[in-house]
Amino acid sequence: MRIAALQHDIVWEDPDANFERLAPRIAEAADQGAELVVLSELFSWGFSMATERVREPVDGASTRFLLEQAAATGAWTCGSVPVVDGQDRPFNRLLVASPGGELHRYDKRHPFSPAGEHEHYEAGDAPLQLVLGDLRVSFHVCYDLRFGDELWELAETTDLYVVVANWPSARREHWMTLLAARAIDNQAHVLGVNRVGTDPGLEYSGDTRWVAPLGEVECLPPGEEGTLLVEPTAEAVREARRRLPFLRDRRN
Numbered sequence: 703m704r705i706a707a708l709q710h711d712i713v714w715e716d717p718d719a720n721f722e723r724l725a726p727r728i729a730e731a732a733d734q735g736a737e738l739v740v741l742s743e744l745f746s747w748g749f750s751m752a753t754e755r756v757r758e759p760v761d762g763a764s765t766r767f768l769l770e771q772a773a774a775t776g777a778w779t780c781g782s783v784p785v786v787d788g789q790d791r792p793f794n795r796l797l798v799a800s801p802g803g804e805l806h807r808y809d810k811r812h813p814f815s816p817a818g819e820h821e822h823y824e825a826g827d828a829p830l831q832l833v834l835g836d837l838r839v840s841f842h843v844c845y846d847l848r849f850g851d852e853l854w855e856l857a858e859t860t861d862l863y864v865v866v867a868n869w870p871s872a873r874r875e876h877w878m879t880l881l882a883a884r885a886i887d888n889q890a891h892v893l894g895v896n897r898v899g900t901d902p903g904l905e906y907s908g909d910t911r912w913v914a915p916l917g918e919v920e921c922l923p924p925g926e927e928g929t930l931l932v933e934p935t936a937e938a939v940r941e942a943r944r945r946l947p948f949l950r951d952r953r954n
Contacts, residue, residue: 703835705738706731706777707930709910709922710745711899712868715756717746721767731929732775738834739771741781742866742897743844744794749868749901753822756784757792765797765805772799778834782810782843782866784823791824796841796866798832806832810843811852819845829856836936837861837891844869847880847894850887857888857949861939867896871907874924878909885913889942889949891934898925915942 708727713719724741731739743749746764747756758764764783772779779799784792794810809826813819829852831840840860844867846852853863863884869877877896885892891914898908911921912932922928943949 703737703837703935704735704931704933705740705893706734706736707740707893707895707910707912707922707932708742709896709898709908709926709928709930710742711927712742712745712748712897712901714748714901715750715752717763717767720746721763725767725771727929728771728777728779729775731931732777734929734931736777736931738778738780739775740864740866740893740895741779742895743782743796743868744784745781745866745897747784749817749904750784751818751822753784753792757786758784760785760787768797768799769803769805772801773803776801780841780864780866789824791822793826794819794823794843795826796830796843798830798841806830808841808843810846812845812849814845831856831859837934838936839864841866843867847877847884850880850884853884853888854952857890860888860890861936862891862893862934863888865892865894867894868901868906869896869909870904872904874907874909878911881911882913882917882919885915886917889915889946890939891915893932893934898927915939916946
């Protein structure tokens with residue numbers, strides 16, 4: 703399966719501007735054969751704590767954008783959105799839209815408390831795993847990456863972990879190291895998709911990368927917009943686990 707990771711800047715709290723910038727890039731990725739296109743965390747707003755301004759209903763503009771892009775390009779399309787769904791505060795909700803109009807959701811389980819995200823966004827309580835092509839894919843958002851035990855629990859049924867983020871440059875070494883660690887300790891592919899640019903308080907280097915089950919890395923240059931096209935396979939996961947059967951030695 704060919705996957706496109708879009709490393710992109712975000713116009714602060716301006717969905718229409720972001721839709722206009724991202725639509726041609728999604729189309730270009732699909733033209734290059736991408737069957738899944740991955741955007742960043744809170745791709746249409748930025749990592750804003752002003753949830754009274756950025757919150758959207760379940761059928762809001764950002765959700766419709768993902769569905770429209772999937773339908774128009776024929777590629778599954780995903781990114782996270784601040785969605786209110788029957789509660790006072792929004793979820794930081796990762797949405798995966800299919801070309802046929804199906805919509806799958808994952809609510810970020812670990813709001814980033816050092817930035818006060820837990821005071822403005824509700825936490826989710828269940829993972830999302832989908833079969834796309836020959837890949838069993840699990841989806842995660844930013845700070846989730848630090849909680850390796852939860853990704854570990856999904857390893858037996860995961861070939862690819864997708865992590866969308868707004869991970870700041872100040873901790874870029876953590877981002878790169880943790881992505882590699884999650885791939886190596888679970889013997890699975892990991893795709894980390896991070897934004898570039900600045901928001902009112904932080905700078906983002908991107909460092910979007912794919913790490914293979916044995917630790918090989920493909921990545922984009924930091925600080926620049928770009929598209930990383932990768933083709934992870936379930937066979938590579940099976941072969942890594944056959945050659946080095948570490949998972950069978952785990953003790954819970």
